[in-house]
Amino acid sequence: xxxxxxxxxxxxxxxxxxxxxxxxEERGAQVRRLSRRSDPxxxxxxxxxxxxxxxxxxxxxxxxxxxxxxxxxxxxxxxPEKSWKMLEAAPLAKLFAVNASGPLLVARHFLPLMPRNxxxxxxxxxxxxxxxxxxxxxxxxxxxxxxxxxxxxxxTLAIDLARxxxxxxxxxxxxxxxxxxxxxPFQRGVPDAQLFTPQKSAAHLLDVIEGLAPADSGHHxxxxxxxxxx
Numbered sequence: 001x002x003x004x005x006x007x008x009x010x011x012x013x014x015x016x017x018x019x020x021x022x023x024x025e026e027r028g029a030q031v032r033r034l035s036r037r038s039d040p041x042x043x044x045x046x047x048x049x050x051x052x053x054x055x056x057x058x059x060x061x062x063x064x065x066x067x068x069x070x071x072x073x074x075x076x077x078x079x080p081e082k083s084w085k086m087l088e089a090a091p092l093a094k095l096f097a098v099n100a101s102g103p104l105l106v107a108r109h110f111l112p113l114m115p116r117n118x119x120x121x122x123x124x125x126x127x128x129x130x131x132x133x134x135x136x137x138x139x140x141x142x143x144x145x146x147x148x149x150x151x152x153x154x155x156t157l158a159i160d161l162a163r164x165x166x167x168x169x170x171x172x173x174x175x176x177x178x179x180x181x182x183x184x185p186f187q188r189g190v191p192d193a194q195l196f197t198p199q200k201s202a203a204h205l206l207d208v209i210e211g212l213a214p215a216d217s218g219h220h221x222x223x224x225x226x227x228x229x230x
Contacts, residue, residue, distance in 0.1 A: 002027035003119070003210045004065040008057065010034045010042055010106055011070025015180030016125065019202035020069055027206070032057055035070070044070055044102025045094065047109075054109035061113040065209070068106050068124040072098040073143050073182050080140040092142045099146035104153045111161075119167045122157070123209050126150055126172035126220055126228075133229035151220050151230065158218030169212045172220040174228055175201045196223070 007024050011017035012033030021031045034042040040053045057063075074080060078091045103124040114120045129140060130147025151172045158170035177194055178201045196204075204223040211225065220228040 002029050002206065004029050004121070006030050006061070006063045007065035007067070008032045008034060008063050008110065010044070010066070010068045010103075011125075013037050014069060014182070015198040016175055016178055016201055016205075017069030019198035020067060020205065023199070023202045023206055024065075029065070032060065032063075042106075044068075044106070045097040047105050050102075050105050051109050054113060057110075058113055062115045062118075062120075063110070063113050064115065064118070064120040066106065066110050066114065066122050067209075068103040070098070070102070071125055071127075071182065078142075080143055082139050084141070087141060092145075095142040095146040096149060099143070100149035100153060103150060104157065107157055111165075114165075114168070116165050117167065119169075120165070121169040121171065121209055121212065123169075123171045123173055124150060124154060125205075126154075126174055128174045128222065128228055130172075131220070131229045154220075155218040162214070162217065167214055169209070169214055169217045171209060171212055171216065171218075172228075173205050173208060174220065174222040175205055176223040 002024060007029050009017050009021045009031060012021045013035035021033050024031050034053055036043050040056045041049055042053045043049045072095055081087055107122055127147045128134060129144050130151055132148055154170050154172050161168045176196045178196045178198055180198060201223060208221050208225045222228055
């Protein structure tokens with residue numbers, strides 16, 4: 001059984017998002033799955049789709065878990081930068097829109113659907129490469145910076161919500177290296193033991209978020225429940 005009873009997963013059409021939704025249902029939760037292909041659709045780079053989805057789902061609340069499992073590392077127009085010479089404004093803006101602004105806009109529109117005086121959690125998938133203190137290799141400018149921005153935004157959100165939602169937990173979660181389309185081009189050299197299936201990563205992440213208390217709010221945790229350096 002899960003401590004959550006009524007959850008929303010944004011990005012449920014992805015590998016990790018779908019596995020999170022499945023795992024929550026297996027643990028007894030009711031889950032609403034949102035993605036760019038859902039009804040209503042949600043595109044993290046389009047605030048109106050987020051607002052419309054929140055209005056549509058309002059009658060099904062309150063929701064005690066909202067998790068953003070969508071993100072962007074690469075697509076047909078974007079590739080992780082190996083050098084500062086590859087930096088361009090448009091890809092950087094898109095990475096920040098999806099990875100940083102998008103999850104916070106989900107918070108803006110979905111927090112009114114969550115309880116103020118009962119245990120609840122808002123979480124988003126981050127990445128260890130967003131840690132400034134852990135950056136020893138360089139590269140991946142846009143992805144690193146957008147995830148670092150996400151971590152800061154969630155930290156700020158947690159501080160604000162502590163004043164009004166005393167039992168709320170806000171967390172950034174690092175899922176590990178997961179065998180999904182996002183990581184597929186970058187899996188070379190990753191030991192088999194460190195390459196998780198989406199199902200294994202989802203189980204770890206749910207164990208982590210279920211074990212967090214309000215005192216943990218605003219921090220970044222990895223799949224094993226260890227705090228990631230800012």
